[in-house]
Amino acid sequence: MITQACKDVSKVISKQPYFKRCFLELVPNCIPKFFPTVKYRLERNSFFFCSFKVTQFLTGHGNFGEYLKRFHRQTSDVSDCSAREIQNEEHIVFLCLQVDDCRKVLQQKLGFLEKDWTVALISLINTKSSFLSFTEFVRTCKYK
Numbered sequence: 001m002i003t004q005a006c007k008d009v010s011k012v013i014s015k016q017p018y019f020k021r022c023f024l025e026l027v028p029n030c031i032p033k034f035f036p037t038v039k040y041r042l043e044r045n046s047f048f049f050c051s052f053k054v055t056q057f058l059t060g061h062g063n064f065g066e067y068l069k070r071f072h073r074q075t076s077d078v079s080d081c082s083a084r085e086i087q088n089e090e091h092i093v094f095l096c097l098q099v100d101d102c103r104k105v106l107q108q109k110l111g112f113l114e115k116d117w118t119v120a121l122i123s124l125i126n127t128k129s130s131f132l133s134f135t136e137f138v139r140t141c142k143y144k
């Protein structure tokens, strides 16, 4: 069922083609983990411009084992790193051993020590500065 909130989000993101495509696939879940409310998203319009890859991270719909297995594009949803966890956007941001170097750069830019790396996903896109750091992380991290 499409709620009014979903329609509002759809209107806001219709100017960003990558996001629009992903949003249409998300209707059953309505709002991705990164966005608690439509208002939250609207308040960040001045700096919130998403590339194709950033959109994949924000929606969880992309080159992640969990998503690819769901659509029978691969047989396993487990990451190739030694952590042996389900590979999704949270795994890549918080734990994946394949992107340790990029994560350390992100942690430094956001002012976190590695041992304190328990931030909420939303804090990665909360301000212009954190959003730019996050988009740099997404652009540079390589995983398979």
Ligand SMILES: [Zn+2]
Binding pocket: 079, 080, 081, 082, 083, 084, 087, 091, 095, 096, 097, 098
């Ligand atoms: Zn991994």
